Amino acid sequence: MGRADLLWRAVAVLAALLVGGSTLTASAPRAEPVPAAPPGPLAVDSFRSARSYAAVAAPVRLRIPAAGIDTALGSLGRNPDGTVEVPTDPAEAGWFAEGPRPGQPGPAVILGHVDSRTGPAVFYALPTLRPGTLVTIDLSDGTGVAFRVAGQQRVAKTSFPTDEVYAPTLRPSLRLITCGGTFDHTSRHYRDNVIVYADPA
Amino acid sequence: MTDSRTRRALAVFVVVLTGLVAGSSALDRVGHLPLAAPAPADAALALQTNLAYHSVLAADLMRSRIRGDEDLARAAEGAVARNTDAMRDLVGAVLGDQWAEEFRLLWSAHVTALSNYSSGVEDPGARDAARAALSTFEGDLAGFLATGSRGRLSREAARAAAYLHVDHLMRQADAYAARDYARADQLYREGYAHTFALGETIAAALLGPAGAEALREPGWRLRSQLARLLGEHVVLAVAATRAGVTNAPDFAAAGEAVNANTRDLAGAIDTLFGAAAAQGFQSLWADHVDQLMAYTGGVAAGDAGRREAAVNRLKAFEREFAAFLSTATAGRLPATALAGTLLTHDQMLMAQIDAYAGKQYEQAHDSAYSTYHHMGEVAGDLALAFSGTLGDRAPAGGSQTGYGGTAGHHGPR
Numbered sequence: 001m002g003r004a005d006l007l008w009r010a011v012a013v014l015a016a017l018l019v020g021g022s023t024l025t026a027s028a029p030r031a032e033p034v035p036a037a038p039p040g041p042l043a044v045d046s047f048r049s050a051r052s053y054a055a056v057a058a059p060v061r062l063r064i065p066a067a068g069i070d071t072a073l074g075s076l077g078r079n080p081d082g083t084v085e086v087p088t089d090p091a092e093a094g095w096f097a098e099g100p101r102p103g104q105p106g107p108a109v110i111l112g113h114v115d116s117r118t119g120p121a122v123f124y125a126l127p128t129l130r131p132g133t134l135v136t137i138d139l140s141d142g143t144g145v146a147f148r149v150a151g152q153q154r155v156a157k158t159s160f161p162t163d164e165v166y167a168p169t170l171r172p173s174l175r176l177i178t179c180g181g182t183f184d185h186t187s188r189h190y191r192d193n194v195i196v197y198a199d200p201a
Numbered sequence: 202m203t204d205s206r207t208r209r210a211l212a213v214f215v216v217v218l219t220g221l222v223a224g225s226s227a228l229d230r231v232g233h234l235p236l237a238a239p240a241p242a243d244a245a246l247a248l249q250t251n252l253a254y255h256s257v258l259a260a261d262l263m264r265s266r267i268r269g270d271e272d273l274a275r276a277a278e279g280a281v282a283r284n285t286d287a288m289r290d291l292v293g294a295v296l297g298d299q300w301a302e303e304f305r306l307l308w309s310a311h312v313t314a315l316s317n318y319s320s321g322v323e324d325p326g327a328r329d330a331a332r333a334a335l336s337t338f339e340g341d342l343a344g345f346l347a348t349g350s351r352g353r354l355s356r357e358a359a360r361a362a363a364y365l366h367v368d369h370l371m372r373q374a375d376a377y378a379a380r381d382y383a384r385a386d387q388l389y390r391e392g393y394a395h396t397f398a399l400g401e402t403i404a405a406a407l408l409g410p411a412g413a414e415a416l417r418e419p420g421w422r423l424r425s426q427l428a429r430l431l432g433e434h435v436v437l438a439v440a441a442t443r444a445g446v447t448n449a450p451d452f453a454a455a456g457e458a459v460n461a462n463t464r465d466l467a468g469a470i471d472t473l474f475g476a477a478a479a480q481g482f483q484s485l486w487a488d489h490v491d492q493l494m495a496y497t498g499g500v501a502a503g504d505a506g507r508r509e510a511a512v513n514r515l516k517a518f519e520r521e522f523a524a525f526l527s528t529a530t531a532g533r534l535p536a537t538a539l540a541g542t543l544l545t546h547d548q549m550l551m552a553q554i555d556a557y558a559g560k561q562y563e564q565a566h567d568s569a570y571s572t573y574h575h576m577g578e579v580a581g582d583l584a585l586a587f588s589g590t591l592g593d594r595a596p597a598g599g600s601q602t603g604y605g606g607t608a609g610h611h612g613p614r
Binding site: 040042043044045047048049050051052053054055056078081082083084086087090096098100104105106111112113114115116117118119120121123124155157158160162163164166167168169170171177178179182183185188189190192193 | 419420422423426427430441442444445446448452453456459460461463464465467468469471472473476479483484486487488490491494497498501502587588591592594595596597598599600601602603604605606607608609
């Protein structure tokens, strides 16, 4: 092994150590600070950091004209057993308020029943949504956000894709969830969930 | 002096490190210590960060030419060349050496054309020649990517993406030359965002189905998105402190660009942890940026007292911000270690300011490059901790969203 090889290996080992630590412990070489600007008022002295941002308001209404869906949105959390709350009124959908609001950079989740004990409910037509279908959401500040359906899937509740639906990302998106598949008359629940994925329009 | 030499040596290794972060070390190309091909997720992130950094360096090079600052332009050229080498190595690790060299040649040609475009802002003939060269580049790159990806990225889509990249850079140069700095910096940000996203598109196409699958993992997506936001903080802070330390006329616009990134970061924290956390975050982050600017003002004024005061206030920020994130992530980010990481970040940015003020432009570029890649590593740590914390809060299982009133009916289910 030549000197050059040895040198490169030494460099690589140290660099790998730095990578392994994930956070660099060496500060970059410092030049001796010297005045850089001509005398006079400095623009940098008037700089003030931004201390507020444009927050996205809470969702209040969901509209999917192509499926005849037009519903107020309640607020949902988690049950004591860790499962997601569902709307108490089958005619009304709800927004999972522990996650992102629609229009924020993240996956917003809205849930609604496919049926009541006697007939169709607010998300009965959800499985009919096709890619490209327009979904609009009114926000509490009078503004709105729009999405287009990207696709949907039907999954067994026993293998619900929690990461795909809820995992934090910073990409604006929307998930609409209801029940599907066959009904288990013993547990009184459907066996599957239908998940519609939508992206900003 | 010994300490200074040690720090300089470490800085060299940090520059080497940037090559490693790119997925394939500079050592490969000289035939020593070849490294294994990077994991798809790492390769994709390296392509994103390096491609986005290219847009920043290319814009800096063009602005240097427009200002007629040849020393700065030469240093910027060197930085762009090192960034090109990092991307060439990455292409080589994925596609092979022959592809790597072909990429380097066509990529370097477009850097030259961009430089010529900005040098000829008042020479229509030179600009037309540069435009023609850039149009040729767009076609060449589109062909390269379409072939290299075996058609997974169409020639048309690749050409459109290349066109937009070039267009961002030319228009920011035009705006900068016209002293419309707000517009120039808006395009600077758009160019960064476009190339960062383009990196994912190219990576997914070159890496094939298995690689593309890795890029759909939520954990990778969060890591990538945090790297974009935090990397942008670095490049905009570097641009603003350079304008600030020289009291340049574009400082106000550069400062507003930093503020826009700060707002985006606060919005991201709101998404992840809620509005109250976002407000706490932004208050601390704003202190951080304010003190970097205060340090910049101290350097510009030659006032050691102001510099020292800013450094001391940054130390307070580092402790408080580390404690904030540690609490938010239920201890997944240890406060002491994180405070050290933040100290390194601040030191790197201040070293960059010092070097730029002293017209040691090559050193300033090296510091900025190291700071940028360091932030990419920090983003990885944050993403891991955030994913773990928020994963614990995700609902368990599916939803009971049906009562059976239509069970057995022929319906849409």
